[in-house]
Amino acid sequence: MKFICQKDLLVEAVSNVSRAVCAKSPIPALEGILLKAQEGQLQLTGYDLELGIVTTIEAKTEQQGELVLSAKLLLDIIRRIPGETVSIVSDEKNLATIRGGASEFTIPGILADEYPELPNVEEKSDLVMKQGTLKSMIDQTLFAIATTDSKPVHTGSLFDIKDSCVTLVSVDGYRLALRREAIVSDLNTKFIVPGKTLSEISKLLREEDEEAYLVVSQKHIVFHISGYYVVSRLLEGDFLDYNAAxxxxxxxxxxxxxxxxxxxxxxxxxxxxxxxxxxxxxxxxxxxxxxxxxxxxxxxxxxxxxxxxxxxxxxxxxxxxxxxxxxxxxxxxxxxxxxxxxxxxxxxxxxxxxxxxxxxxxxxxxxx
The missing domain is CATH 3.70.10.10 (Proliferating Cell Nuclear Antigen)
Known part of the structure; x- marks a missing residue:
């Protein structure tokens, strides 16, 4: 693998993808980011078996290939490395050499084969929302999500979609937060998204009219946001009957x-x-x-x-x-x-x- 890309683009991509990386895991590959150098682009993936974030940036690819590098180490290096561009070259021993300006680092990588595959989400139903609207809905209900696992289903927010309206509900036993918004959709469905996923989604969303696309399957949800593909498992169980509460x-x-x-x-x-x-x-x-x-x-x-x-x-x-x-x-x-x-x-x-x-x-x- 051998590629060159803009340092700013790489730092932003690695920062965002790192949010889905395990800080500590018995599977070493999960502490890393999967880098996949393809024709004219670099794909980056972070995944902790519950939440996955994928994005692609422009890159001058001289040799296609893929390798997993420590997310924390990679981010620390590219943030501090001088110059406007960064080059990463890997060899047959999975050693990656990172260069920028006069600086050079060589760090060990992990075979891409050891990186788990993201869930393959069958695109059953989808929802289109303005990013600013979705961000405000998440931010106004995130605070009331339960942080303890006494009732795991309440560690996420309920999306209740019916009658051209989406309602987000969070509850933790002491308070309840509900946010409602009219949408153009004939969907009639309910699902529960983990609080951690929503927190990370909020950081990727922009407060503007750009659109976010949500794809919901039986066990997973996918968010398409400004060049980022975010996949998360859904929580299972009976959420509080909020109307009765x-x-x-x-x-x-x-x-x-x-x-x-x-x-x-x-x-x-x-x-x-x-x-x-x-x-x-x-x-x-x-x-x-x-x-x-x-x-x-x-x-x-x-x-x-x-x-x-x-x-x-x-x-x-x-x-x-x-x-x-x-x-x-x-x-x-x-x-x-x-x-x-x-x-x-x-x-x-x-x-x-x-x-x-x-x-x-x-x-x-x-x-x-």
Missing amino acids: IPKISKTTVKINTRSLTDSVERTSLLISDRLRSPIRLVVTENKVQLSCSTAMGKAHDEVDCEVSGEAVSMGFNNKYLLDALKASDCDMVKLEINGALSPMRMIPMEGDSFLFLVLPVRVKNDD
Whole structure:
């Protein structure tokens, strides 16, 4: 194998493909990137048996071939190597010589035969979405994905597609995040994409009108994004019936400025730490939300003006869960719908139903 390519292109490709590479694996090839030099191009593949990322860049190929090189070492070398171009040459002993400017490195490679094949996805159904739309949907629901394996199916987000609408739902037992968007599609399907996959997909997506193509099969999903082919396994199991989990009625409605409430929660949270955990108390009265917190470090009190209709209510929340929802709302004003002190609070937009965040309250001790 022998090729020359632009350093910037190679660094970007290796950086992105590396996201699907195992940091440590009993299969050494999985800690590497498969480089395949073909006529006029170089294909790079990273794969950890659950997530695979493939891309192709332009290259001047003098000798076709393929080899697996350590992802971390390759990235470290090409980032620091001088010059605008990089050449990589491998020999019959699978040693790869990397040159750039006056620098030269020789590192061992692994036979391409030892690299596992990516799943062959039968293209059954596909979905076309604007990259900016898909990115905002993922970013607004990623925070509520479960991080523990107590219910593995909740370590991913549910895609519920029906009636020309796609709904993304994440849930972790303490909160729920839902994002809805109209699409042009006659698909009627549900599938669950792992949180790790969505996190990596979000980094590849651009906030613009370029299109992303999603291909769904029974066990895998493929994303085609700006020259990247990303394949991931889907999670299997019964996802929470999210429609049943969302309260349908509310006794109190609060219309409030998102930034003002976020700032107030952050100020009140200054007395909370990993060592000193305490809920934040929200007291909703006539046209005001009062926030308070008490820990061994002291007491805090703050308040925010708002528009309230319905009953006064007092309830406690985990400050992080409240902040995550507020920051994900991505709008100037939000509506809080509350059905009593121990019922989940709904956070929704002032108009429409593009998102819904559900935050479960926590019990707070009565003030002395």
